[in-house]
Amino acid sequence: MALIVQKFGGSSVSDAAAMKRVAARVARTHKDGNQVVVVVSAMGDTTDDLLDLAGQVTDEPPAREMDILLTAGERISMALLAMAIDREGVPARSYTGQQAGVMTDSKYGRASIVGVAPDRIVRTLKEGQVAIVAGFQGVSGANDVTTLGRGGSDTTAVAIAAALHADVCEIYTDVDGVFSADPRVVPNARRIPVLSTEETLELASHGAKILHLRAVEFARRYNVPLHVRSSFSELDGTIVRNPTEEDPMEEPIIAGVAHDRSQGKVTIVGVKDIPGSASRVFSVLAGAEANIDMIVQNPPTDRQGVTDISFTAPKEGIPALVAALEAHRAEIGFEEIQHIENVGIVSLVGAGMRTNTGVSATLFGALSDAGINIEMISTSEIRISVVTLPEKLDDAVRAIHSAFDLDSQDVEAVVYGGTGR
Ligand code: ASP
Numbered sequence: 386m387a388l389i390v391q392k393f394g395g396s397s398v399s400d401a402a403a404m405k406r407v408a409a410r411v412a413r414t415h416k417d418g419n420q421v422v423v424v425v426s427a428m429g430d431t432t433d434d435l436l437d438l439a440g441q442v443t444d445e446p447p448a449r450e451m452d453i454l455l456t457a458g459e460r461i462s463m464a465l466l467a468m469a470i471d472r473e474g475v476p477a478r479s480y481t482g483q484q485a486g487v488m489t490d491s492k493y494g495r496a497s498i499v500g501v502a503p504d505r506i507v508r509t510l511k512e513g514q515v516a517i518v519a520g521f522q523g524v525s526g527a528n529d530v531t532t533l534g535r536g537g538s539d540t541t542a543v544a545i546a547a548a549l550h551a552d553v554c555e556i557y558t559d560v561d562g563v564f565s566a567d568p569r570v571v572p573n574a575r576r577i578p579v580l581s582t583e584e585t586l587e588l589a590s591h592g593a594k595i596l597h598l599r600a601v602e603f604a605r606r607y608n609v610p611l612h613v614r615s616s617f618s619e620l621d622g623t624i625v626r627n628p629t630e631e632d633p634m635e636e637p638i639i640a641g642v643a644h645d646r647s648q649g650k651v652t653i654v655g656v657k658d659i660p661g662s663a664s665r666v667f668s669v670l671a672g673a674e675a676n677i678d679m680i681v682q683n684p685p686t687d688r689q690g691v692t693d694i695s696f697t698a699p700k701e702g703i704p705a706l707v708a709a710l711e712a713h714r715a716e717i718g719f720e721e722i723q724h725i726e727n728v729g730i731v732s733l734v735g736a737g738m739r740t741n742t743g744v745s746a747t748l749f750g751a752l753s754d755a756g757i758n759i760e761m762i763s764t765s766e767i768r769i770s771v772v773t774l775p776e777k778l779d780d781a782v783r784a785i786h787s788a789f790d791l792d793s794q795d796v797e798a799v800v801y802g803g804t805g806r
């Protein structure tokens with residue numbers, strides 16, 4: 386008998402028929418003799434619809450009320466799913482994040498889980514019932530309802546799996562696992578059977594919409610094995626786990642290619658080229674809570690004593706960052722700020738890069754053959770990222786994917802629902 390946490394995303398419970406299909410799978414897992422905890426997201430586009438509704442009522446919804454509103458989506462699915470499982474002849478009880486003991490800090494809209502007290506869930510399992518937990522929500526120390534940020538149900542599932550020492554946390558979505566590239570861009574991308582948490586973190590933080598980043602961080606920290614798979618098929622998906630000493634995992638040189646369209650680029654032109662300039666720039670940006678990815682500094686050839694500093698950051702945050710820099714123009718000392726709304730970022734990830742030379746030569750060769758200009762480059766031990774023009778991004782992904790022989794010969798990836806989660 387195993388203890389299994391199963392998480393179903395919004396596309397897996399988009400309507401009553403989908404809900405019944407999920408219920409049948411949960412009931413089957415239970416009847417096979419396992420203890421099952423289900424974490425469920427809001428149905429289909431419910432969260433977006435609720436956000437929309439709030440926007441029609443007011444331009445500035447109070448954060449506390451927004452969180453109460455958004456948690457309603459998951460409450461609808463948890464209750465309906467409990468009914469559907471009950472109908473399959475398996476007793477099921479649904480719980481809000483608060484009832485399930487998911488404790489968070491008090492940052493509305495982007496709360497972090499600080500602990501899980503799963504007594505109620507444990508009791509439910511002991512009584513032979515399936516426990517269903519509303520994803521994406523918890524309760525703060527002040528007893529207010531909070532949400533974990535978009536896509537946060539993955540994190541709920543992994544946190545609960547960690548607290549219960551579950552054997553596996555299955556993340557059900559609308560694709561058959563993690564692919565070597567987004568199948569919407571590379572139709573012959575292949576499924577990755579096993580992926581380390583480290584590679585998964587790099588892929589997820591560079592645009593691969595596979596798992597909520599914090600969920601992977603949790604899985605790594607608490608050693609929770611994940612199985613990312615489709616709720617629309619019976620196929621095995623992708624196992625994401627930490628390597629262990631007995632089983633170090635055979636890691637291929639390259640795991641996959643991620644791409645990101647959510648970033649923009651800012652260039653601060655003519656910053657004084659003296660010690661302390663960069664420090665002033667980045668302390669202003671830190672004060673504005675910037676989430677900066679790449680940074681490049683290069684002095685212009687036509688002027689002395691100044692340098693240009695460019696960085697990428699999520700598009701929606703850039704206007705605030707530019708405003709913060711402008712407000713400190715005098716103390717930083719610069720000529721002007723240029724701001725490019727959209728950039729494309731393609732990232733190649735693989736743990737085997739550490740010990741293999743020649744990876745960057747192949748990557749830059751592929752981009753050059755495809756006639757793609759490189760705007761910026763950044764690397765980690767197991768990743769190389771390149772900024773391209775946004776309209777060249779898909780070509781860049783395909784060129785790199787082929788250059789590393791990642792294209793699959795036979796099976797084509799299937800995207801069932803199309804919403805991505
Ligand atoms: N329902 C929330 C969202 O759409 C949380 C989730 O799906 O994981 O972002």
Ligand code: MG
Nearest residue numbers: 395426432806
């Ligand atoms: Mg969702």
